[in-house]
Amino acid sequence: MKKDNMKLLESALKCPKCVVSVMGDHAGEGVVEIFKRKKADIERLGLTFWLMRSPKARPPQVQKLTKTVPIYTIFIAPATKGGARPTSEEVAAREYTSDGKIWRQFPCGLSPVTGKLDSSAAALVFDMMSTDVRGVLDLWNYADANDINNPLKFILGCSTVCAVRKDTKSHPERMKSRHREIVAVARLANPYCVWVR
Numbered sequence: 001m002k003k004d005n006m007k008l009l010e011s012a013l014k015c016p017k018c019v020v021s022v023m024g025d026h027a028g029e030g031v032v033e034i035f036k037r038k039k040a041d042i043e044r045l046g047l048t049f050w051l052m053r054s055p056k057a058r059p060p061q062v063q064k065l066t067k068t069v070p071i072y073t074i075f076i077a078p079a080t081k082g083g084a085r086p087t088s089e090e091v092a093a094r095e096y097t098s099d100g101k102i103w104r105q106f107p108c109g110l111s112p113v114t115g116k117l118d119s120s121a122a123a124l125v126f127d128m129m130s131t132d133v134r135g136v137l138d139l140w141n142y143a144d145a146n147d148i149n150n151p152l153k154f155i156l157g158c159s160t161v162c163a164v165r166k167d168t169k170s171h172p173e174r175m176k177s178r179h180r181e182i183v184a185v186a187r188l189a190n191p192y193c194v195w196v197r
Helices: 003-014 031-045 059-065
Strands: 017-022 048-052 072-076 095-097 122-130 136-138 142-144 147-151 160-165 179-196
Touching: 003 072, 003 122, 003 179, 017 059, 031 048, 031 122, 031 179, 048 179, 059 160, 059 179
Parallel strands: 017 072
Antiparallel strands: 017 160, 048 122, 072 179, 095 179, 122 179, 136 179, 142 147, 142 160
């Protein structure tokens, strides 16, 4: 693992807050291809947009996490092979907004931001990303940032969650599959999370 990639992973794991996302195929595209395309966006334009639809990582929730420290997204493997259901829709978003008022066009040359575009469609914004990382994330070391008395929970339709570091190993509703392979790490960049259409 390259030194810069190791530093990115270490920073993400030390951070008291983060976004955790279960990674899977998306809109007919495999994981390797998705990351390759997004990393190329960052090299070319300095940022990329990552479409997701989760009630536990809405733009205001993610933006609130970023108020005091740099925030990272830790992408993890599903608990079981095929556990992350791929999105079947491949509609390309054309605009984004960080406040729900002023809509902007995506930067020229950005790879398509695709998925199911409805009122819950949002995108994380990254300026650094690495797939050359090795590690395991212990989900019992994190709680749901929206309710710190609850452990992290991933369910169908909610595979991305705002998280805070907190010992939840004795919580009766903790995830059974606590150790997850880290697939990639990305650093969130201003405006961090946006609505898309």
